[in-house]
Structures are given as structure tokens and as C-alpha cells.
Amino acid sequence: MKNKKNVFSLAAIAALMVLAGCASKPDSYYTLASAVPAAEAAPSTLGTAAPLYIELAPVAVPERLARPQMVVGRPSGSVQVDVLEQHRWAASFENELQDALASGIAARLGALDVTKGGRQSSQPVWRIAVQVRRFDAVDGGRVDAGFSWTLRRSDEPRTVVCQLDAGEAVAGGIDAVAQGAQRVTAAAAAAIARSVNAARANPAATACPA
Secondary structure (H helix, E strand, O other): OHHHHHHHHHHHHHHHHHHHHHHOOOOEEEOOOOOOOOOOOOOOOOOOOOOOEEEEOOOEOOHHHOOOEEEEEOOOOOOOEEEEEEEEEOOOHHHHHHHHHHHHHHHHHOOEEOOOOOOOOOOOOEEEEEEEEEEEEEOOOEEEEEEEEEEEEOOOOOOEEEEEEEEEEOOOOHHHHHHHHHHHHHHHHHHHHHHHHHHHHOOOOOEOOO
């Protein structure tokens, strides 16, 4: 009988240790959105004679990234990646990226993001479609990404084609990786906003300036 009690006690202790281990490691959630520096923000165009509207299509990302879990590469050129169950974006990566880009672009243009509605059909809108060619993160290494996008104003036939490669060195730790990803996303939003302004200034342009 004593042996059975000891077995039950050990099992209970083991279960408590597992529960304690789980309780000590809560999931961490991260966002790609960041505040736009005052020097980069534009006054709102709403209420002016030429209000500006943008519409961002769902962002196309590599299949391996289309998940809420962070995907982090291993250092030293390893072909393996880690899908971090306890370190997640606040939404699935492609949705988090779309929201972060849309808000960052709109703030830099003084535009209204009407991706989810909010404009009359007679009002022209700049339609933006973004494709992520790569978005590679290595803990204690770098976050490197490649973006391609097209711009088209709804009342014009032309399409403007652009691309950007951006990278950031990051310190060790997943928080640092997330901050690096934020900075890369902000760089993409800034580049897209500049491309919209360039297309507005040059109605004949069909590609971003080199």
C-alpha cells in the first residue's frame, strides 16, 4: 500500500511540475505595426479638394510564412527553420503584414485606408498589391526581406511596378527579431508611400525610380 502511495505521490509531483513549467512559459504575441515618426507623417488630405485614398490587396507571402507562429532560421547557414509555437504574430503573418503596411502607408501619405470600405465608388483610389518574395529572420543575425508591388489608380489604365530589398541586423532574442521585422516592414511602407507620391507626380511613370 505504501508503494502505491509513493507512486501516486510521484505522479502528482510530476504533473504539478509539468503544469508549473507550462505556466512559466506563456505565449508571446508580437505586432509588425509601428508608430510613424513625425518627420515622415503627412497631414491628412481628407477634407481637401483632392483627398487621397489607398486600398491594399491581401499580401501574398511564401506558404511557409502564412501562419501566426514566427518562423526563425538557424545561424551558420543551416537549412533548418524553427516554427515557434510560443512566439506568435498578433494575427496570421500575412494579415499582420497587411495591416501594418496599410497603416504605415496611409500615415505617410495623409491618406485614408479604404481597404475594408469607406469611400464612394466615384472617388478614385490608389490600389496597391504587395508580394513578399522573402522574409528571412535569424535570431542574433538579420531580418532580410524582398518586396514587390504594383500601383494602379482606379481611374487610370497604367500600372506602376516597384520592388525593394530591405534588411536589419538584430541582436539575440525573439523580441529583437520582432523589432527587426517591424523596422523592415516600416521601410517597406515608407518605400511604397514614396512610390505613390512619385506616381502622382509623374503620370507617365510605369516603374519606380531606380
